[in-house]
Amino acid sequence: xxxxxxxxxxxxxxxxxxxxxxxxxxxxxxxxxxxxxxxxxxxxxxxxxxxxxxxxxxxxxxxxxxxxxxxxxxxxxxxxxxxxxxxxxxxxxxxxxxxxxxxxxxxxxxxx
Amino acid sequence: xxxxxxxxxxxxxxxxxxxxxxxxxxxxxxxxxxxxxxxxxxxxxxxxxxxxxxxxxxxxxxxxxxxxxxxxxxxxxxxxxxxxxxxxxxxxxxxxxxxxxxxxxxxxxxxxx
Numbered sequence: 001x002x003x004x005x006x007x008x009x010x011x012x013x014x015x016x017x018x019x020x021x022x023x024x025x026x027x028x029x030x031x032x033x034x035x036x037x038x039x040x041x042x043x044x045x046x047x048x049x050x051x052x053x054x055x056x057x058x059x060x061x062x063x064x065x066x067x068x069x070x071x072x073x074x075x076x077x078x079x080x081x082x083x084x085x086x087x088x089x090x091x092x093x094x095x096x097x098x099x100x101x102x103x104x105x106x107x108x109x110x111x112x
Numbered sequence: 113x114x115x116x117x118x119x120x121x122x123x124x125x126x127x128x129x130x131x132x133x134x135x136x137x138x139x140x141x142x143x144x145x146x147x148x149x150x151x152x153x154x155x156x157x158x159x160x161x162x163x164x165x166x167x168x169x170x171x172x173x174x175x176x177x178x179x180x181x182x183x184x185x186x187x188x189x190x191x192x193x194x195x196x197x198x199x200x201x202x203x204x205x206x207x208x209x210x211x212x213x214x215x216x217x218x219x220x221x222x223x224x225x
Binding site for chain 1 (some may be wrong): 143144146148153154155156157158161163201203205211212213215216217220
């Protein structure tokens with residue numbers, strides 16, 4: 001079992017560029033989540049999904065879009081990157097909402 | 113609005129010491145509480161999950177307790193080792209929120225040989 005994997009591990013973008021972060025899990029989990037982690041702000045939920053084909057907004061969704069076309073994949077998109085989106089992005093999954101969450105290794109994104 | 117606080121922000125102890133990490137939350141209507149470990153530059157690893165109906169959970173040298181009425185949880189680490197050095201985060205899951213966790217800022221633990 002690979003668990004939760006994230007692609008890419010590092011990325012540098014210029015302001016206004018777009019990109020997609022890919023999260024994949026092989027545990028057949030229903031729920032998937034995208035968080036960002038910033039110094040002094042802790043981890044904050046961006047978007048989440050409670051099953052294939054569903055998405056919902058979290059605490060800080062502005063500037064991001066997500067899609068869950070397949071149960072094992074959860075994509076996070078930045079349409080027009082801004083320096084404020086410089087952060088470490090973590091994906092997580094859980095069997096159902098009330099079960100423990102398993103995290104990926106993170107993607108470090110810098111927007112210049 | 114739920115707020116989760118972890119004090120202290122950093123802690124340094126000698127190897128072998130028993131220690132307690134604290135987590136407090138402002139709204140007691142939680143579904144469960146999770147403790148995580150994060151090593152530098154890495155993702156989070158789940159250590160223990162306590163359901164709101166439970167008082168404590170144990171895994172090896174780790175013991176987590178939960179007092180919902182007072183809005184507090186503690187993570188007890190017995191016989192600390194240098195390999196325990198990491199940042200420890202607690203997170204609460206509010207009822208009906210479908211697993212959306214609210215995190216504390218974490219306690220950075222350093223265990224000196």
